[in-house]
Amino acid sequence: MDDDLSAFQKIRTLYVQVPFCPERCDYCSLPVSLKTERAPAYLRALFREKKRLMEREDLSGIETLYVGGGTPTFLPPALLEDLLEGLQKDLPTLKEMTVESRPDTVTPDILHLLRSCGVTRLSFGMESVRSEHMRFLGRTINVVESVRFLKFVRNYFPGSVSMDFIAGGEGFSKDAFLQEAHALFSEGLEHLSLYPLTVEERTSLKGRLIRGEISSGTEEAAGVLWEGVVRELSLMGWFRYEVANFSRSPDTVCRHNHLVWQGYDYAGIGAGAHQRIRSVRTINVRSLVSYENRLSLSGPPFEKREVLDQNERTLEILYTNARLSNGFPLSWLFCQDRTNGGGETDLSDLVEEGYLDSGAYSSGRVIFTEKGRDLLDGVMGEIWSRLRS
Ligand code: SF4
Structure with a gap:
């Protein structure tokens, strides 16, 4: 596989971690802050890291930019605009730009801003179609009726839309989810992801599990449920191009993730971001303060570096x-x-x-x-x- 491996040693994707959210969900283990007052300092560090990366690597072949998190659309609009414009600079071959979001952080103005900044794809963390399940996941917002929400987004944003959901946990209903997935398919949603609920370390859900507040079989049961549901999605017409990811057609896959899964080198910046370039894998420090400090001293922001044989x-x-x-x-x-x-x-x-x-x-x-x-x-x-x- 030597020749094939060297063909993959090309950076085609850049991931950017924006760790700000309106709340912390019980199942989430990502490093996030609820205080956007901290965002200006963080963005300064992010741009320092991008500059550092550009000085060391050839990013001229980057095709996709994925601005994830966190919830980038939780940033104040002016900061979000600076971020998106600054990130695209010096990336002339960009073909896809995805921004992650959640329904309670978008307004017509934000959608307009995303469109005018050249965003081609929005990925919404919907998570559930039932209030009871949403509460179990530790989300305080009400369930958003996803078909109506999709129609709202379409009024202001012409690009591709993806929605993420979680299978399993108290309150999850296979039938209710499949009904919604069918309606979304009919409505023209381009992409859908469905992940089984997992109980990660350093999460509130793990704490609830340890205290016996939720069943010890939660994760296993979620896996079994998820297997059944993904089969049904395929039968419904969704194209299962990756284990947990579905698109309407081969043209609407998430190009960014697809390139990473195909094995191309990937760059990543931000607190907790991962990257692999020429067999060297690095993971950045998760703490925002440490990340900002390291970059203000022009040091490397990673806490882990390993060379893969x-x-x-x-x-x-x-x-x-x-x-x-x-x-x-x-x-x-x-x-x-x-x-x-x-x-x-x-x-x-x-x-x-x-x-x-x-x-x-x-x-x-x-x-x-x-x-x-x-x-x-x-x-x-x-x-x-x-x-x-
Ligand atoms: S799941 Fe998403 S919205 Fe919830 S805390 Fe994690 S990154 Fe933020």
Whole structure:
């Protein structure tokens, strides 16, 4: 896979972390601040980091900018405008700019601003279609009727719209969610993500679990529910191009995430941001104060730096491609076999057991079936162990 790997050593995406939110949701482990008074200092640090990155790396091929968080649209409008304009500067080949948001932070003026700043895609954290579930997730806002909200957004924003939801946890209703997903599909929503509820460290949800306020089987039950729901979404017509991501058609996938999953190098700036460039993976400090201090002293903002060896990098690229509907070429495994001095790995038993698509396998690709995707980690672990044996 040597040649293929070097083809991926090109930075095509830039992720920007904007860690400000109107509230902290119980399941969220991201570093966020509720105080936008702190935003001007943070943005200064962010631009310092971008400048630092541009001095060291060639960003001329960046195609996508993903401004996530946090809730970037929670920033005061003038700051949001400065941020979006400043980020795009010196990125001449930009084709997609996504901004994350939540329904309670957008107004006609904000949507107009996003449009005039060249944003092409909005991704809304809707999370739930039921109030009871929303309360369980620790969100204080009422459920927003998503079809009506989509129509409202369309009045002011002509770009692509995505909505994120969470499956599982008290109050989640499979039927209610599927009804909404069907209505959104009919209404022309371009993209939908559905993640199973997970109980992360350093979250209020974890605290509730430890105190016995929620069932210890919450996470497992959410996984089972999610598996059933994603099958139904595919049957409804949603194109499941990645394990948890659905688009109306191949033209409306999230180009940014797709490039990252395909294995291209990715740059990331901001508190807690991750990046991988030429097999060096870094993770920035999560604390806003430490992040700002480090950049004011012109130091590197990362707290973790690791150099991936060829096996680790290959494994990472195989895993992320395995999540995609298009899988990866069988030849990538054969190259890895040769590197390890072995013969070509036979996966025909995994095809027979229904984990891999048989038509794709006979034409030289490894594509996971629905059953294979449900057990992705286990099946990939098996393939990897055969390559290394
Ligand atoms: S889930 Fe989203 S809105 Fe909630 S705290 Fe995390 S980043 Fe903010």
